[in-house]
Amino acid sequence: MSVRKLDWSPLDRSSDPVRNADPDRIQSSQKRYEFIADTIDDAVAKLEKVVTSGSDGLVGKYVEGLKDDAKSIKESLEKAGVRYRDVASEIKKYEPDLDHALKETAAARTDAEEAKGDQTKAKGMPDAKKDDDGEISADEKAKGDAKDKATKGADDKMAAAKKRLDDAVNALDVAGKRFGDAVNCKKYDDGLTDSTKDKIDAVLAKIGEIFGWIGLVLGVLAILIPGVNLLVFAGIAAGVVSLVASSVLYAHGKGSILDVVMGAVGLGLAGLGGIASLVTKSISNTAKITTLGKWGFRPIAGGGKNIEMVPLGPGGRALGGGPGRIPNFSRPFGPGNNFFNPNNAAGNWRNLSEWFNNPASDWLLKKGGFPTPDKGFWGSFGTQFKDVGKFWGNLGKNPITFGKDFGSTIAGIQGARDLANIVNAAGLGNINKLWYVWGGVNGAFGLGAMIYTGGRNMQWIPDVNLPDNAAT
Incomplete structure (x- = not known):
C-alpha cells in the first residue's frame, strides 16, 4: 500500500488524517534495522573470538593490543546493536496498529460518504x-x-463516522507514543545520540564553513581591489569567527588542528601587520616632513633672472626636474603651490585611516608617537577607490607597469615598494630589505590560506588531528 490520495471532505478534513503513512516503506525500514542489528551481532561474535582467543590462535607482541582494541569495539557495537534491535522490534509492534488505523480511517470515510448521501436524501424528503x-x-x-x-x-x-475516525487516529497516536518512548534516545548510552554539544558542534561547523567562504571571497577581492582597508578588516573579522569555531570544534575532538593553526597564524600576521602599518606610516610621515623641509632656488630654464623654489634631494640636487614657476609667497600654502605640494612620492603621501580617526584613537596614536590620519574613514575609503581606479587604468595605458604592480600586490611586496619610493624621494636612502621579506611572507601565507580554505570547504583536504585529539 502506498500513501493514500483520497477526498476527506466528507469528514471535514482537508487531508489524510494518517499523513504520509506508507506501510511498504515502514516495513522496508523495519527490515533494514533488523539487518543492521544482525550484522552488528555477527561482528560482535567475531570480535568475541578475538578477545577470548588464546596464544594458540594469535601470536606476537601485537596480540594484547589487538585484544584491547577488539574488546573496546565489541562493547561499543553491543550497545549500538541493542538500539537497532529495539527499533526493529518496536516497528514490528507498530505495524499492526498502523494497518488498523489505515483500515479504520478508510472505513470511517466510507461511512461518512454514505451518511452524506443519506443527509442529501433526507433533505429532499417532503415536509x-x-x-x-x-x-x-x-x-x-x-x-x-x-x-x-x-x-x-x-x-x-x-x-x-467522525467518532470512528477520531478513535482510530487517537489509537494510532497512543501506539506512536509507545513506539517513541520505547526507543527514546534518553534510554541509551551508546554514542549514537546527538548531545547538546554535538548540535553546537554542527552549528559551529556550518558557521566556520560560511565564514571560510566569506574570508576567501574577501581575500580575492583584496587582491583585485588592493589598498581598500575595509576589505582587509572585514577579512580579519571573518577570520576571527572561523578561528573561534575551529578552536571549539578541535577542543571537542572534531575539526582539524590545521584549521586552528592556519587561523591563529593568519590573525597573528594580521596583528603584526597592523603594527607594521603604523610603523610604515611613521616612516612615511617622517619622509614627508623631511622632504617639505628641504628647499632651494634654481633658475627657470629660459627665464633669465627668474627663479623657482624646488624640493631638494640627496646632495642638494633638485627633485622633480624641468622648469617651473616662481612660487606665489602671497599664498604660500595655496592649492597647487610648489612650496607646499612638491611633485614627488614623499610630498604627495597621505596618511589614510583604516577604521580609526576619532579623538580616542588619535590620542593613542600620538601617545605612541604615530601620525594621526589626514582623512577619516569615508574620505580614506574614497581615496583608496580612486587609487584602485588608477591601478586598473594602467592595464590599458601601461600594461607593463600594471603587471609589475599586480605581481607586487599578489606577492605582498607592494607596500614595501611604496615605502621605498617615499623614502627615496625624501633622500633618506633605502629601506631595510626585511620590509620586502615581511611583505613576501604575508603574500605567500595569504595565497596559501586561500588555497587551503577552498580545499577544506570543498572537502579536498581532510581533517588533520593529533592522535590524542582525533574525533571519535
Whole structure:
C-alpha cells in the first residue's frame, strides 16, 4: 500500500488524517534495522573470538593490543546493536496498529460518504404540510416524522463516522507514543545520540564553513581591489569567527588542528601587520616632513633672472626636474603651490585611516608617537577607490607597469615598494630589505590560506588531528 490520495471532505478534513503513512516503506525500514542489528551481532561474535582467543590462535607482541582494541569495539557495537534491535522490534509492534488505523480511517470515510448521501436524501424528503384549516393530517404528519427520522439517522451516522475516525487516529497516536518512548534516545548510552554539544558542534561547523567562504571571497577581492582597508578588516573579522569555531570544534575532538593553526597564524600576521602599518606610516610621515623641509632656488630654464623654489634631494640636487614657476609667497600654502605640494612620492603621501580617526584613537596614536590620519574613514575609503581606479587604468595605458604592480600586490611586496619610493624621494636612502621579506611572507601565507580554505570547504583536504585529539 502506498500513501493514500483520497477526498476527506466528507469528514471535514482537508487531508489524510494518517499523513504520509506508507506501510511498504515502514516495513522496508523495519527490515533494514533488523539487518543492521544482525550484522552488528555477527561482528560482535567475531570480535568475541578475538578477545577470548588464546596464544594458540594469535601470536606476537601485537596480540594484547589487538585484544584491547577488539574488546573496546565489541562493547561499543553491543550497545549500538541493542538500539537497532529495539527499533526493529518496536516497528514490528507498530505495524499492526498502523494497518488498523489505515483500515479504520478508510472505513470511517466510507461511512461518512454514505451518511452524506443519506443527509442529501433526507433533505429532499417532503415536509409535513397543513391543510386549508391549518391542521396537519395523519398522512402529512407521517411524512414529517419520516423526514425527521431520516435526517436524525443520517446525522447520527455522520457523527459515528467522525467518532470512528477520531478513535482510530487517537489509537494510532497512543501506539506512536509507545513506539517513541520505547526507543527514546534518553534510554541509551551508546554514542549514537546527538548531545547538546554535538548540535553546537554542527552549528559551529556550518558557521566556520560560511565564514571560510566569506574570508576567501574577501581575500580575492583584496587582491583585485588592493589598498581598500575595509576589505582587509572585514577579512580579519571573518577570520576571527572561523578561528573561534575551529578552536571549539578541535577542543571537542572534531575539526582539524590545521584549521586552528592556519587561523591563529593568519590573525597573528594580521596583528603584526597592523603594527607594521603604523610603523610604515611613521616612516612615511617622517619622509614627508623631511622632504617639505628641504628647499632651494634654481633658475627657470629660459627665464633669465627668474627663479623657482624646488624640493631638494640627496646632495642638494633638485627633485622633480624641468622648469617651473616662481612660487606665489602671497599664498604660500595655496592649492597647487610648489612650496607646499612638491611633485614627488614623499610630498604627495597621505596618511589614510583604516577604521580609526576619532579623538580616542588619535590620542593613542600620538601617545605612541604615530601620525594621526589626514582623512577619516569615508574620505580614506574614497581615496583608496580612486587609487584602485588608477591601478586598473594602467592595464590599458601601461600594461607593463600594471603587471609589475599586480605581481607586487599578489606577492605582498607592494607596500614595501611604496615605502621605498617615499623614502627615496625624501633622500633618506633605502629601506631595510626585511620590509620586502615581511611583505613576501604575508603574500605567500595569504595565497596559501586561500588555497587551503577552498580545499577544506570543498572537502579536498581532510581533517588533520593529533592522535590524542582525533574525533571519535
